[in-house]
Amino acid sequence: MPEILPVDTDELAAIAAGTHRDPHAVLGPHPPGGDVTVRGLRPLASGVAVTDIAPPSRRHPDGRHRVELEHEQDGIWVGVLTGVPEGDVPAYRIETSYADGSTHEADDPYRFLPTLGPLALHLIGEGRHERLWQVLGAPVHEYDGLGAWPNVRGTAFAVWAPRARAVRVKADFNNWDGREHPMRQLGTSGVWELFVPDVGSGTHYKYDILGADGRWRLKADPMAQYAEVPPLTASVVHESRYAWNDAAWLERRVASAARGHTDQPMSIYEVHLASWRKDRSYAQLADELVAYVADLGFTHVELMPVMQHPFGGSWGYHVTGYYAPDSRFGDPDGLRLLIDRLHQAGIGVILDWVPGHFATDEWALARFDGQPLYEDPNPQRGWHKEWGSHIFDFGHREVRNFLYANAVYWLEEFHADGLRVDGVASMLYLDYAREAGEWSPNVHGGRENLEAVAFLQEMNATVYRRVPGVVTIAEESTAWPGVTRPTSEGGLGFGFKWNMGWLHDTLGYVSRDPVPRSHHHHDMTFSLTYAWSENYVLPLSHDEVVHGKGSLLRKVPGDRWRQLATLRAYLAFMWAHPGKQLLFMGGELGQESEWAESRELDWWLLDLPDHRGVQQAVRDLNARYRETPALWARDASPEGFAWIEADDAAANVLAFARRSPDGSLLVCASNFSAMPHERYVLRFPAAGAWDEILNTDAAEYGGSGVGNLGRIEVPEGLATAVALPPLGTVWFRLAG
Structure with missing residues (x-):
């Protein structure tokens, strides 16, 4: 009679409670070869059997390939497979019967080796895994059958939660009962892993994380590449099947960048996808938005954050899913289609990216393993008073890795041509939006956030090395030196910086009546005293047409004719001024009302000849700009x-x-x-x-x-x- 390999009852109890840090040491087949004890965790089962699925040449000589398991303790079932060839880990499936008469057969997650190897774990520990999304999150994975053994496809769940006492997967494949799927901790890496066979795209899941305080917390996957449509919050397994058609664009992009970004034409149309036109999908935008931008002649679009965020009123700047495109518009391949179609139309794509702070929702990144993990634990550094959000812990190498790998992810996986980094000034200064006594100086006694500076330099250096031809743009509103200086020369390494000084000076000028303008003439000339200190973008962005600031048109005094005329003149002055130009959607229409994310642009204005005239002027500005190298070939x-x-x-x-x-x-x-x-x-x-x-x-x-x-x-x-x-x-x- 084959003997069952014994396990201490305390270990079995820990498995059943979900607190065992290495359930694979108990569950699954042990040891390989000979008489193999198999344990399965099926707490709701009335009966469990193991079915050997090895080819006949590797089965027991008498052909027996089914073994009934016995209930051992707390929903753990055990039995023995005999005659397994020496050194083999048997291939089998578990058949589970339930009291209602139903049965379910599935492969056993606990018979597989870890999906992360030693090199991946080493790189994660060093904070240097540049393609982190390929090993963490929920990538679809296939185990090679090694000859006669069958291949097995499933999903490799892996999450970084270094101070968790235990982690398990709750999902629709286990009816959101995580007891059957505890994860193992891989060494000292802080990574928890579980390969679940027969699970693929479309699976909804979360991680159930036991903190040091003994409380279980249900969390969305920080590395999820897809998520449910808000207000639902589950992560979704997604395997991309998109076939790109922009190879010619990417080749031109690399060749163009070799000549220098500053010496190429760049006119940017900034878009908030949800309110450009209402209720459009990525696929619809791939038709409508692409045709519109191509007709107007912009060289690039800049998309306000397309990363998953729960509250639409945040415009995407309070992110919960850094690796997941906004599911309100469709799945991730829908975003790929939109970017691909823009490229095929000769239009570059810049994505807004928010590494400075993140949303506070308890089901997301906040206190992820029961304690501050992604956020800085020091409240003087970890809380953003102005925006009511958490600030990343830039001194933590795994957190920096999460962020700069995320930058690479959007550029490599979605073929984005650049990132506009939001709120850089808030990252650079320890006293940003803080009163005296609310911040502490750095080790040198200064107010500079040295860890954030090092992160931005690391991010830029990594991005430019890995993805030739892309560009990063800083929204930086102070006089920080060397924002666009290379990191090799001590700069932050950005390609461009928003020129906030030009923005405020010139908008102030055109907001005055023509007669008083003569007393503020310097507002239109001062920018030329520093125009070449950095590589600049002139940004008429969304920030200038919200929160009571009024539209560009309504900033201008006088009757409607004067407003429209001044707007056209100002845009032409801007297009000719040194620096690249960015115009937020609606500016090209002479938008009447202030922008609001809850409604679409005032498209009805195009029924009015004077507003069609503004649009035509922008179209002609772009056409003349593109064909006139004098306007861009020496911008720097x-x-x-x-x-x-x-x-x-x-x-x-x-x-x-x-x-x-x-x-x-x-x-x-x-x-x-x-x-x-x-x-x-x-x-x-x-x-x-x-x-x-x-x-x-x-x-x-x-x-x-x-x-x-x-x-x-x-x-x-x-x-x-x-x-x-x-x-x-x-x-x-x-x-x-």
Whole structure:
């Protein structure tokens, strides 16, 4: 009679209670070869049997392949498979019977080796696993059958919870009863793992985590690549089957980046997907949004956060699922389709990314293993007063790894062309939004968050090394030095920085009546004193049209004609100014109302000719911009810019020249007074024929039609009288 390998009753009790840190040491087959004791955990069963699924050549000589198990203790069933070839781990399935007469057969999770090997665990422990999503979370995994043995597909659940006493999987495959699926802790890595056979895409699950305080907490997977539609909160297994069609785009992206991002055209259309048009899926947006942006001629879109977040009113900036695209619009392959279609239309994709803080929902990252884990445990560093959210522990290497691997994930798995990093200033300073006494200095006595600085440098260096051709952009509102300086030179390593100073100065200028503007002329010129200190993006973002600030149009005083004219003139001034440009959706319509995430844009405005004129002006701005290297080929160099008229405050006139390396020239002249200047003398940078290639006062835009009849001749003396329309901007390009 074969003997059962004994196990201490306390160990069996721990298995049944879900508190055993290595259930595989008790459950499953032990030892390999010969008489193998098999234990299964089926707390609700009325009967359990093991069915040997090995090929006949490896079965017991008498052909016996079914063994009834006996109930041992607390829902644990045990039996012996005999005659197993020496060294073999038998392949078998467990058949479970229930009191209602139903039966269920499944492979045994506890007969498999860990899905994470020593190298993966070492890299996780070092905080250096750059493709963390491939080993943590819930990737679909297939075990090789090794010749005659059958292959087995399932899901490899793995979660980092270093201070947990126990972890188990609750899911729809176990009727949300995690007792049957306790996980094992892999050494000292803090990783808990369980491979569950026959489980694949579409499976809903969470982790049940026992904290040091003895309390079980049900948590969504931090590494989940898909999630339920809010307000539901379960994670969802997802295996991508998307076939990309953007190889040509990616090749061009790498070649373009080799010439330098700063010297390429970049005009960005910022989009909040939920309110661009209401109730659209990723697939619908792949048709409608792509066609719209392509028609307007923007080079890039920037998507406000598409990472999973529970509250729509946060606009995506309070994230709970850093690796999961927002399921409100469809599954992750839907987002892949949208990005792919944008690429096929020649449009780059920048994703907003929020590594500075995260949502407080108790089912998500907060106190993940019962104690502060992802958040800094020091309340002076771990709590964001202004936003009511947790701040990541940038001094913890596994947390840094979680974040910078996440940056790589969106760029590699979703082919994004860049990341705009939200709230960088809040990360850099220990005293950000804190009063005296609410923060403590760093080891050098300063207010700089040295750990966050090191993280940003590590993230940028990793991203640029791993994914050639992408760009990172910092929303950074202070004078922190070297935001776009390479990390090798001590900088933060971003490709671009938002120019918040330009934004506030120029919006303040156009928000005044034309007469008082003359006293604030420096607001339009000051940015040129520092324009080349960093690589800049000029951001007319969503932040400027919410919370009582009004739309761009409504910021401008005067009647509707003056508002629309000033908006067109301001956008043309912006497009010609050194730096790349970003316009939030609705600005191209002359949006009437302030933006709200709960409703879509005022598309009805396009029924009005004057608002269609603003849209046409933006379309033409992008077209002229793309075809004019003088406007972008030397954005990072003062050699590409020269003032023609910087000091005529009385006339509200500004004029400057842009020059590309090949010597081509463009002159931008803006008149922000309400009166036309019929013969305004400008000193052009070169003699010859100059074409008026854009005039925001053109009748087709809703203007008064003051202009220069298409072409002017500049004599050798260079001083030439031109017509500058009221509240208008004119672009002249050297012919030839």
